[in-house]
Amino acid sequence: MADTNKKVPTQHVIGFLLSLVMTLIAAWAVIGSALPTMWIIISIFVLAFLQAGVQLFMFMHITEKSSGGGHVPWNMMFHGFALAAIVVAGSLFTMSFGFDHGDMHGGDHGGNEQHEEHSNHGE
Amino acid sequence: MAAEELKSGPLEYRSQEGRMGILGFWIFLGAEVVLFATLFATYAVLFGRTADAPAPSELFQSGVGMTLVMTFLLLTSSFTCGIAVHEMRKGNAKGLATWLIITLVLGLGFLGLEIYEFNHYVHEGATLPSSAYWSAFFVLAGTHGLHVTLGIGWAICLLIQLKQRGLTNVTSRKFFVVSLYWHFLDVIWIFIFTGIYLTGMVL
Amino acid sequence: MALDEFFVTGEPLIYAGMVSIALVSAAIIFLLTYFKRWGWLWREWLTTVDHKKIGIMYILSALVMLFRGGADALMMRMQLAFPSLEFLNAQHYNEIFTTHGTVMIIFMAMPFLIGLMNIIVPLQIGARDFAFPFVNALSFWSFFLGAMLFNISFVIGGSPDAGWTSYTPLAGAAMSPGPGQNFYLMGLQLSGIGTLATGINLMVTILKMRAPGMKLFHMPIFTWSTLVTCFIIVFAFPILTVALALLTIDRIFGSQFFTLTGEGLPMMWANLFWMWGHPEVYIVILPAFGIFSEVIATFAKKRLFGYSAMVWSMIIIALLSFIVWVHHFFTMGAGAFVNSVFSVSTMLIAVPTGVKIFNWLGTLYKSKIEFTVPMLWSLAFIPSFILGGVTGVMLGMAAADYQFHNSYFLVAHFHYVLIAGTVFACFAGLVYWYPKMFGHKMNERIGKWAFWLFLIGFHVCFFPQYFLGLDGMPRRLFVTNIAEWLPLNVISTVGAFGMGAGFAVFVFNIYYSYRYSEREKTGDAWGHGRTLEWSTTTPVPFYNFATVPYVDEIDPYVRMKEEGKTTFDEKKLKPIHMPSYTGQPIIMMGFLAFASFALIFEWIPLAIVGLLLAVGSMIYRSFDYDDGYYVPVDEIKRTERKARGL
Numbered sequence: 001m002a003d004t005n006k007k008v009p010t011q012h013v014i015g016f017l018l019s020l021v022m023t024l025i026a027a028w029a030v031i032g033s034a035l036p037t038m039w040i041i042i043s044i045f046v047l048a049f050l051q052a053g054v055q056l057f058m059f060m061h062i063t064e065k066s067s068g069g070g071h072v073p074w075n076m077m078f079h080g081f082a083l084a085a086i087v088v089a090g091s092l093f094t095m096s097f098g099f100d101h102g103d104m105h106g107g108d109h110g111g112n113e114q115h116e117e118h119s120n121h122g123e
Numbered sequence: 124m125a126a127e128e129l130k131s132g133p134l135e136y137r138s139q140e141g142r143m144g145i146l147g148f149w150i151f152l153g154a155e156v157v158l159f160a161t162l163f164a165t166y167a168v169l170f171g172r173t174a175d176a177p178a179p180s181e182l183f184q185s186g187v188g189m190t191l192v193m194t195f196l197l198l199t200s201s202f203t204c205g206i207a208v209h210e211m212r213k214g215n216a217k218g219l220a221t222w223l224i225i226t227l228v229l230g231l232g233f234l235g236l237e238i239y240e241f242n243h244y245v246h247e248g249a250t251l252p253s254s255a256y257w258s259a260f261f262v263l264a265g266t267h268g269l270h271v272t273l274g275i276g277w278a279i280c281l282l283i284q285l286k287q288r289g290l291t292n293v294t295s296r297k298f299f300v301v302s303l304y305w306h307f308l309d310v311i312w313i314f315i316f317t318g319i320y321l322t323g324m325v326l
Numbered sequence: 327m328a329l330d331e332f333f334v335t336g337e338p339l340i341y342a343g344m345v346s347i348a349l350v351s352a353a354i355i356f357l358l359t360y361f362k363r364w365g366w367l368w369r370e371w372l373t374t375v376d377h378k379k380i381g382i383m384y385i386l387s388a389l390v391m392l393f394r395g396g397a398d399a400l401m402m403r404m405q406l407a408f409p410s411l412e413f414l415n416a417q418h419y420n421e422i423f424t425t426h427g428t429v430m431i432i433f434m435a436m437p438f439l440i441g442l443m444n445i446i447v448p449l450q451i452g453a454r455d456f457a458f459p460f461v462n463a464l465s466f467w468s469f470f471l472g473a474m475l476f477n478i479s480f481v482i483g484g485s486p487d488a489g490w491t492s493y494t495p496l497a498g499a500a501m502s503p504g505p506g507q508n509f510y511l512m513g514l515q516l517s518g519i520g521t522l523a524t525g526i527n528l529m530v531t532i533l534k535m536r537a538p539g540m541k542l543f544h545m546p547i548f549t550w551s552t553l554v555t556c557f558i559i560v561f562a563f564p565i566l567t568v569a570l571a572l573l574t575i576d577r578i579f580g581s582q583f584f585t586l587t588g589e590g591l592p593m594m595w596a597n598l599f600w601m602w603g604h605p606e607v608y609i610v611i612l613p614a615f616g617i618f619s620e621v622i623a624t625f626a627k628k629r630l631f632g633y634s635a636m637v638w639s640m641i642i643i644a645l646l647s648f649i650v651w652v653h654h655f656f657t658m659g660a661g662a663f664v665n666s667v668f669s670v671s672t673m674l675i676a677v678p679t680g681v682k683i684f685n686w687l688g689t690l691y692k693s694k695i696e697f698t699v700p701m702l703w704s705l706a707f708i709p710s711f712i713l714g715g716v717t718g719v720m721l722g723m724a725a726a727d728y729q730f731h732n733s734y735f736l737v738a739h740f741h742y743v744l745i746a747g748t749v750f751a752c753f754a755g756l757v758y759w760y761p762k763m764f765g766h767k768m769n770e771r772i773g774k775w776a777f778w779l780f781l782i783g784f785h786v787c788f789f790p791q792y793f794l795g796l797d798g799m800p801r802r803l804f805v806t807n808i809a810e811w812l813p814l815n816v817i818s819t820v821g822a823f824g825m826g827a828g829f830a831v832f833v834f835n836i837y838y839s840y841r842y843s844e845r846e847k848t849g850d851a852w853g854h855g856r857t858l859e860w861s862t863t864t865p866v867p868f869y870n871f872a873t874v875p876y877v878d879e880i881d882p883y884v885r886m887k888e889e890g891k892t893t894f895d896e897k898k899l900k901p902i903h904m905p906s907y908t909g910q911p912i913i914m915m916g917f918l919a920f921a922s923f924a925l926i927f928e929w930i931p932l933a934i935v936g937l938l939l940a941v942g943s944m945i946y947r948s949f950d951y952d953d954g955y956y957v958p959v960d961e962i963k964r965t966e967r968k969a970r971g972l
Contacts, residue, residue, distance in 0.1 A: 012205040016205075019201075027187070029321075044321050052310045052314070068142045076149050080152070080160075090164075094660055095597055140953075143534050144458075154522060168591065169590075173589070174588045174589045251581050252581055252588070254588045258590075
């Protein structure tokens with residue numbers, strides 16, 4: 001990054017302030033806001049990805065030219081996160097049929113739809 | 124192993140070995156993303172399977188202050204770690220050591236709080252064997268904690284080497300790699316904070 | 327723990343195994359001592375960081391594992407052909423099909439291919455070694471010790487018996503107590519670390535150490551397949567690492583991930599296992615495609631037809647390989663929608679694979695084919711693999727899979743792709759690059775015997791199994807006293823022994839060629855080499871290339887030969903930087919293997935000791951600033967002149 005010889009590392013300070021602000025907003029969204037649950041979850045995850053971006057681009061020098069690594073670091077992170085999404089969403093999707101474990105806690109995503117599907121099979 | 128030495132640019136990139144080491148570490152971080160994603164996937168699928176153990180939302184809500192402090196500790200340590208590398212690139216070995224030591228102290232504070240937190244949950248009856256959900260929680264957060272511990276030990280080794288050898292192509296490459304590792308642990312923590320604690324409070 | 331719990335007792339076959347292990351170990355120790363070879367073994371092999379030597383050790387271990395897995399297979403076939411003999415009991419049969427699968431995939435197919443990559447990839451791209459030679463040695467020892475740990479289980483503690491997929495809840499602590507499953511978990515974990523490290527290592531090597539001028543799209547196709555494979559390894563192996571760790575924690579520390587109590591979810595194991603397991607299938611098949619492409623281009627004496635289509639189809643296969651895993655457990659009951667999604671993605675993979683088949687046919691079209699042994703393996707691969715691939719598409723249809731699932735139809739399918747694909751490729755690659763590794767070719771006549779015995783044996787063994795499957799014979803069955811199944815089972819067993827004979831002839835050929843084959847004079851043993859590995863002298867000097875040629879095209883060695891260029895340009899010689907040999911990798915991994923062994927028997931304090939020793943050796947390594955040495959120009963000159971007869 002360009003700030004190698006600067007006295008004050010502006011980019012790091014901005015990144016730090018951004019991450020603090022985003023953390024506080026996320027915490028407020030959960031504790032203080034009256035948004036619907038779904039929107040809270042979506043917004044806090046958007047903030048999490050933005051924060052990850054701050055770390056990667058402002059702290060970790062991911063796009064640094066002089067590394068000679070070309071686009072490889074960026075490429076690995078991009079595919080890593082893409083695969084992370086596949087692993088998490090794919091597991092939830094695949095395992096969503098939920099063996100009926102008696103009490104239906106909130107975490108059994110899509111459990112209700114699956115019950116309809118099961119009854120369809122029965123017909 | 125053609126040693127194409129560069130004359131300018133950051134020390135850690137000047138030798139071919141340095142560039143390859145850093146590139147290899149980026150690839151390793153790609154693997155780490157998937158490693159943690161698998162733990163997250165397990166956590167997400169097992170969410171709600173608490174059996175007779177306490178529900179996470181109560182425990183998380185009562186401990187939200189501490190979770191926030193932990194998050195700020197780690198965020199700040201990531202920032203100070205960035206400053207350490209900034210100092211290193213200015214050729215200031217002393218600045219590097221100082222800022223890195225601050226980073227490690229913050230990291231130790233984080234670890235202390237995490238141990239306290241785990242201990243607290245265990246007292247409330249939420250243990251590793253108590254249910255599928257709590258198994259997933261402890262292993263996911265614990266794996267991150269273990270990474271932080273390793274990072275601290277690793278950085279201490281490097282500080283000793285800095286004292287012995289000063290800033291060279293090799294030591295600065297090692298410091299740069301450990302800084303990547305430390306920032307990366309912060310990225311993972313952001314997702315743990317969001318995915319476990321914040322989400323656990325609203326669901 | 328009493329001694330009779332530690333050692334497996336009560337089985338004549340296992341007593342025979344113990345005796346043979348003791349005898350072989352004693353013989354090795356005796357021979358090494360008698361010929362005073364201990365120092366040589368330590369200096370030249372155990373401490374080496376040379377990619378060529380490490381590759382040879384990988385391949386030797388893989389051949390030993392192929393023997394072990396093959397012996398398991400023959401025992402199973404004996405039992406199935408003569409069920410009334412009661413050759414094996416149910417428990418022993420379970421153990422054998424478990425170890426057969428695990429050994430063949432993890433400890434045979436992958437190390438064999440990684441061994442070939444180790445030797446050939448740096449030579450193909452004009453590199454002097456791996457990017458991280460130390461890590462390469464570390465990887466080998468983690469694989470080797472992991473494999474040994476797994477293999478020792480049949481005499482100590484008892485083999486795992488829950489299938490190579492190790493499905494929970496069967497593999498959990500409640501239903502499989504004792505060390506058996508732990509052997510599976512720790513053996514795979516240890517060797518998995520090595521595989522991941524190799525993936526990173528090779529990736530950096532290929533990305534950063536290519537000859538000057540060589541762009542990615544100038545790389546030989548085997549190197550391309552290696553790069554794509556490494557990409558899959560880096561992203562798939564962490565999933566296995568986590569899955570194994572979770573099951574280990576379940577079994578040893580009482581967590582509830584895959585248990586029936588505490589609201590655990592046993593099918594989550596299947597989900598995680600196959601999220602790694604399907605990409606793993608491509609980890610063992612893509613390098614095979616690369617090998618066949620090299621061999622076919624060489625002996626068709628043509629440039630590979632559709633080079634870039636080949637590369638892109640591999641990349642697409644790699645991406646698709648991560649989104650098809652559910653087809654391994656359609657019958658879990660995830661619902662019609664989930665199954666449909668994965669059924670469609672599964673069938674999509676047939677498209678890029680089909681592209682590759684046409685590329686090979688296109689290369690062969692109107693060419694002057696030379697029927698050498700590696701070419702025979704490659705030519706036999708195409709139709710055999712298509713049989714496996716097409717039945718794979720049948721299995722990929724979720725609705726039909728409810729019929730095929732866990733039947734011998736499936737067994738026949740995956741043996742058709744894995745043997746016709748991976749095993750044929752290992753043989754083809756070994757024979758093809760053999761002169762580069764050992765300085766002489768393998769005997770062609772004996773090689774053809776091995777080939778025909780193995781090929782015919784293979785089809786006789788597995789083709790009937792499709793019909794056994796359609797007749798309803800389930801896999802992992804130990805008593806088959808059903809009259810309709812018996813004839814096909816007997817035929818299949820005959821074929822299996824044919825393959826065994828083929829393998830025996832192949833191994834005999836190694837010995838025979840060592841004794842009698844003509845020594846290699848030129849580096850280009852087959853006379854038609856197209857890529858850089860053939861441009862070095864034979865045996866390859868330890869620094870590989872005295873001067874690295876400038877490369878700006880595919881198949882650079884073809885032009886080099888025309889223009890009379892070599893890898894020895896006296897004017898351009900410079901001292902070459904090489905890494906020094908070190909005993910640290912084997913010691914470090916020895917400590918980790920010790921910790922794993924202790925964990926298998928749940929001796930926690932000992933495991934902690936082993937772990938601390940391993941961490942200590944890593945700290946030692948961190949403070950070790952040995953950065954190799956330089957080979958002086960004079961020595962390079964002397965070596966090259968001698969090798970080239972100048």
